[in-house]
Amino acid sequence: MEPLYCQVERRKNMKYKFKTKPYAHQMTALEKSWNRETYAYFMEMGTGKTKVLIDNLAMLYDKGKVDGALIVAPKGVVGTWYNQELPDHLPNHIENVSILWQSHITKKQQEKLDSLFEPEEQLHILIMNVEAFSTTKGVEFASKFLSCHNTLMVIDESTTIKNPKAKRTKNIIDLAEDAKYRRIMTGSPVTKNPLDLFSQCYFLDPFHLQHESYYSFRMRYAIMKTANISGRKIELVAGFKNLGELSDKLKPFSYRVLKEDCLDLPEKIYMKRHIKLSPEQLKVYDQMRKEAMAILEGKQSTTVNALTQLMRLQQITCGHFTADDGSIQRIPNNRVSELIDILEETEGKAIIWAHYQWDIKDIIKEVVKVHGPGSIVDYYGLTPQDERQDNIRKFQDDPRCRFIVGTPSTGGYGITLTAANTVIYYSNGYDLEKRLQSEDRAHRIGQKKSVTYVDLMCDDTVDEKIVKALRKKINIASEVLGEDLKSWI
Secondary structure (H helix, E strand, O other), rough: OOOOOHHHHHHHHOOOOOOOOOOOHHHHHHHHHHOOOOEEEEEOOOOHHHHHHHHHHHHHOOOOOOOOOEEEEOOOOOHHHHHHHHHHHOOOOOOOOEEOOOOOOHHHHHHHHHHOOOOOOOOEEEEEEHHHHOOOOHHHHHHHHHHHHOEEEHHHHOOOOOOOHHHHHHHHHHHHOOEEEEEEOOOOOOOHHHHHHHHHHHHHHHOOOOOOOHHHHHHHHHEEEEEEEEEEEEEEEEEEEOOHHHHHHHHHEEEEEEEOOOOOOEEEEEEEEOOOHHHHHHHHHHHHHHHHHHHHHHHHOOOOHHHHHHHHHHEEEEEEEEEEOOOOEEOOOOOHHHHHHHHHHHOOOOEEEEEOOOHHHHHHHHHHHHHHOOOOOEEEOOHHHHHHHHHHHHHHHHHOHHHHHHHHHHOOOOOOOOOEEEEEEEOOOOOHHHHHHHHOOOOOOOOOEEEEEEHHHHHHOOOHHHHHHHHOOOOHHHHHHHHHHHHHO
């Protein structure tokens, strides 16, 4: 246990005016890390690791230690960093230039990007999608930024660099040498096996785990076996060893937080994950939107008419639409891949709610592909009656079953799913009661943790407006008139 006088001295040295008050566990994270060159925030989704990082950045800037920040984040959260997290938590006294990097830009946007390299005393913040580091253009821009500033470089959801062979992982690790301070953040640093840790920690410091290569790291912590596949000998991981030693090596430069450890968290935590429409979706969405407006302008607008058109547009954001002959037409989209990213970040069990039945098969297929058979069960209209209770039992009691997927209209009432403390809305309906009831499947008697609710939504579409309305406790289906809904379309 650290002596009290050390804790007092550390807090005195931090001397920082918060824009938003930290919770106790966030304060502890900052006290342990703020002036360290390298650190890992292994903080479960919903515990506020983004706020911790922003406060850490502000402290370093106030002390004159950094004048730049390179934030590398998954595609679903880069916009949240720019539009929400930084404005909410970065203190007002810190003058800053914050830029969201884009590969295809206008002349005006280029001028804005160029402002990142101006020698001013402001804090320069560059936010980049992790996928940009698979491109020459993205790497060169990041490299230029790092060469111009004393930079804090952070990898948000650091499991995105867990594959040491991936191009983006190699590029990010190479760039890390030019960053004065480095941070990684994730709720679940081990998504499949302990070998996931190597490149995440190597980004921080090649010597943190005392292994300079992935192969020596694997030899120390994995049990290998040789398999003969199609006449070729292949080395496979058969198990793991020395995991207590590995855990001890992590402790000096990391801080682990689970929601169950945070008694001061609110009972419900709400988050959003942003998705961009694919080019194919955008084309169909624009066409359908024009048709919807023509229909609503050409006849008396009623709530039923407007809701029908709203549903058609929302289907497109989910990656499908109903053709004139009644058949379901698929559209290439990014929704399922974003869901898989969220599940990889999730500690423990999660509920997935989808408004449309035909999305559920796609979800199950992708989850099984990544997490294996037995990792997910369903509870919706097509689930046989004699299997439903068994699926609930599996989800509640079987540690191998981490996910349950269903529709709020079927599974949103009368069942208990307290094994989960994460609830993901793959898509939303319009009925407020169903939304509230489905939220309460996890948040009820027997739940010992805070529950995090994550809404997936496509930017600049009806998705956004539906989520906003439901968050404000508006029952779209009955409280919003047709004329009001017309403006959403």
